[in-house]
Amino acid sequence: MSIDITVVSGFLGAGKTTFLKKVISGMQGKGALIENEFGDIGIDGDMFGDELPVREIYAGCICCSVVHDFKKTLEELVSSYSLDYILIEPSGVASLSDIIKICDIVSKSSKADISLKRLITIVDVKGFEDYISDFGGFFLDQIENANVILLSHFEEGDDEKVESVVSRIKSYNEKALIFKENWYRIEGGEILYSIDSAESEGYALEETEKSNPANRTFETYSARNTKSFSEEEIEELLISLKSKEYGHVLRAKGILTTDRGKYVNFNFSQYSSSWSYVGICEESKAVVIGQDLNREKMSKLFE
Ligand SMILES: Nc1nc2c(ncn2[C@@H]2O[C@H](COP(=O)(O)OP(=O)(O)OP(=O)(O)O)[C@@H](O)[C@H]2O)c(=O)[nH]1
Known part of the structure; x- marks a missing residue:
């Protein structure tokens, strides 16, 4: 098999x-x-x-x-x-x-x-x-x-x-x-x-012109044990990541805690963002991927 x-x-x-x-x-x-x-x-x-x-x-x-x-x-x-x-x-x-x-x-x-x-x-x-x-x-x-x-x-x-x-x-x-x-x-x-x-055609490798490796094109910021947020602050966070204030943020996601002791999963891209309550998680954490990220501002946002 x-x-x-x-x-x-x-x-x-x-x-x-x-x-x-x-x-x-x-x-x-x-x-x-x-x-x-x-x-x-x-x-x-x-x-x-x-x-x-x-x-x-x-x-x-x-x-x-x-x-x-x-x-x-x-x-x-x-x-x-x-x-x-x-x-x-x-x-x-x-x-x-x-x-x-x-x-x-x-x-x-x-x-x-x-x-x-x-x-x-x-x-x-x-x-x-x-x-x-x-x-x-x-x-x-x-x-x-x-x-x-x-x-x-x-x-x-x-x-x-x-x-x-x-x-x-x-x-x-x-x-x-x-x-x-x-x-x-x-x-x-x-x-x-x-x-x-559906009938599959199998695959044939297409050699696309190679770009720079991802780790030279994109950068990441991450934080563990992030601070607590109110629901309003989570909404504001998703709006603010869209502005250039934090650099060019392409993707952000993570688990945050709320000021009411609940856990929230948030998702951000330049084209859509959302958050929802999830069950108890081991830890709060956030990851951001983008270009020219402003780490100082980012750490004030999450830490
Ligand atoms: N409205 C809508 N939302 C979607 C759709 N697909 C995914 N989402 C939402 O988009 C967000 C990101 O989805 P993920 O499945 O985490 O995307 P991903 O490709 O795994 O993301 P990365 O691996 O982090 O790059 C989540 O909030 C999803 O619920 C869709 O077709 N329509």
Whole structure:
């Protein structure tokens, strides 16, 4: 029996973790998840509770600066645990083509029967144009090498925008299955069924012109044991991260405590932000990814 690998890539905040959380319960057999975060602190791993074993690799991308950790983790998983499937969530700025290559190398060296079953990229409709023009080197590699593309961050009535993004995606990758429905509103098993019942073209590596490594293009700020916030202050925080006051913030997320002793999960990108109450967490923490970050101001905000 082969071990099916599903890679869920997509730019910062596209919805990778949200997608995985939805579909995990519909996966058949015994599996594990490799969760990669560009920031110094893992946030997403906590979102999976004990649904399946999660291996977290953070402080860089599994395709470059922490590639050895990734190879080691993948080798160990394929050779020691009789798994049926492995899910991989690379950081939002990872190169999908490099991850495919690493999976191929591990497949050959371990003699394990690994099948790259789903190479999924989630495309944020709202951020599409800006991400192509500002970070094309990272973003296009994810689009060109996917065999399934899902769209995120759009609502009913956005049909024109969706069609324009779909036709741009087709110009970069005409073979991928583009799933136009709003998966965010669909039950996990149904999404998997739709993806798997469509004919897949397999994959052919596309060599995108390489950009600078992610750790030379993006920087991160992280904080543990962050201060407490009122609900109003959390709203203000999400608005203020949009201004240039803190630098060019592309993504921020974390777990904060409120002045009423509750825990809140917050999510920020330039195109959407939200927060919601979550159960008791081990610690409060925040991670910010961007460019020219103002660390002094950032630490006043969180610490
Ligand atoms: N409205 C809407 N919100 C979405 C959609 N997809 C994701 N979100 C929200 O966007 C935020 C970020 O989603 P994540 O799943 O954490 O994104 P990610 O790609 O894992 O983020 P990073 O790995 O940190 O880059 C969360 O608040 C999600 O609930 C979507 O299609 N529509």
